[in-house]
Amino acid sequence: MANDGLSAGAAARRLGVAVTTLRTWHQRYGLGPSRHEPGHHRRYTVDDMVRLQVMQRLTAQGVAPAEAAAWARRSPGTDPAPSDAPPSGPVAPADSPDPALRAAAAAARESILSLVESGAMIADVGLGDARAGGGQTIALGPRVDPAARGLARAAMRLDGPSMRYILESAVTHRGVISAWTNVMMPVLIGIGERYEATDRFIEVEHLLSRAITEALSIVPRPPRELTPRVLLAATDEEQHTLPLEALAAALAENGVPSRLLGARVPSRALMDAVDRTGPAVVVLWSQLPGSGDVTQLQHLLSRPHPPVVVAAAGPGWPLADLPPTVTPLNGLAEAVRVISTVKA
Template structure:
């Protein structure tokens, strides 16, 4: 970054947003570049970038743009321009827990000074501190807004209906998904998993948006690209959960029923088990019954969880074959809405949710 600041294009690339987004934030909310020299385009300074980071991360967390901009404009004026020869001051993470009069800033500023020729590390430090400050406030509940008018409404427009009581992070994820904003989706999902845990992140953030985009497709036959990118982002977030040590032998086998293509719930279960130190094997989508039986014979699992999303894949003979093995698994569980509960074999275990699946699988694995 040159000492005269960033151009609009360079600032947009740093943030991972479109230049038109920066122009909108400038025109509507006054979050534009502050450095200007006659005959030249305006440039974004370090302080401008911190404000834009605040705006970006709050909107990603579900805060309405106008409210996010108001918070961004409250960022202190104490970061000098990076071209000043005596150096610049960069922020450290805030410890405020509520946006009251004594804690109105999103970042507290320490007196650490860096030379003007090290603007690039300063920018990274400022951006990181802004993100940490926002996250601490969101997690404390200080920045969770009331439902915005119109949130969750069904009907037209490029929105995902979530309902007025939707989690703010789910609203932010839905907005990012409709924008095909992969960086924001990744940030929201990783934050939810890290700070809430897999089960809460799945139930309150991931699943409502996945259901919402599915309903949008059913109503419009559009937005397949949104569903694909969202699903991929969820997979990446769940895959990032640290797995148990390699010396622990997995005794839980997870698989989708024959011809069943939906696997995200199984990925969530694998991640939730891993979070609790329990290893598992995930075979993935469309596992033929013969292949599943072969896997069971070779690995001898204590638990088999078979997922069926759609009624067409919930053939109970798959469960009956597992249970009729000479040495059947201790638990054969039917998970998902595709299974006909009334027709399940008496010794099959129906699972109604992720938390129950984790509890049952972990107990049988012990």
């Protein structure tokens, strides 16, 4: 960063927020620019940007703004930011035991300092229009998990690093089932509803889906010596696979290996895979009504050596038409419970 610091506009572009957001953080929480020369506008220094990064990262995780600002003002390696107004909200102790908040503060500082060292913050330029997507939100409901709110904000900003940070933290500290149910699903549903209402934001859904896939992939898989006896696949015309990815990760978390074939698996390919691997469990996923063709289930049941469990998962299946020996799965937790109890 140049010695003169960054203007409010450049700082906003760097963070991907609106200038009005910076003004609010300054006026309400004391997170304003500290460099001031007579006759010139105040400028944001490196330490100011560290505080703003901490504020942004914590609020993205759903931390209340006043609490996030208290952490930002006390972030490691920075001095309290000067302000024309007294800071509001509780002041978090510098030695607070909360590891997530301490990690976020440290990561924000490291991010800013790495940019400084690389020269990326020398020019008074930003990373795009700070107001892009301004005022655009995902409706999640009043009782949604704070981490889901943070994820929704990051998704609408197309902030991949923040999305991955929130998602990986949720998977690591809560487990796959809780992360999927309380953090990922509400945002996926919310962005889907926004798309249906506006025919927009498909880019948000794509980036969010990719971030979820990456977060689920961090779950350690069972030892390779364990032969997978669970086969997961989407139906012939089904392109959605995130629920199957979540199931594979949740099973792995419980020590159950699986094979995931992915999207749009033709019936013949599915039968070939069943004949070659002899799974004890086959789960077919159908998201949309048009993709839930029960003939694929019937073909599985008619094999010379059918799987012990043939399960239909997802809202696309016509439940009234399912063969009586097919097991419907309602939710990730139930799927993991049912599959984990099957004896090969």
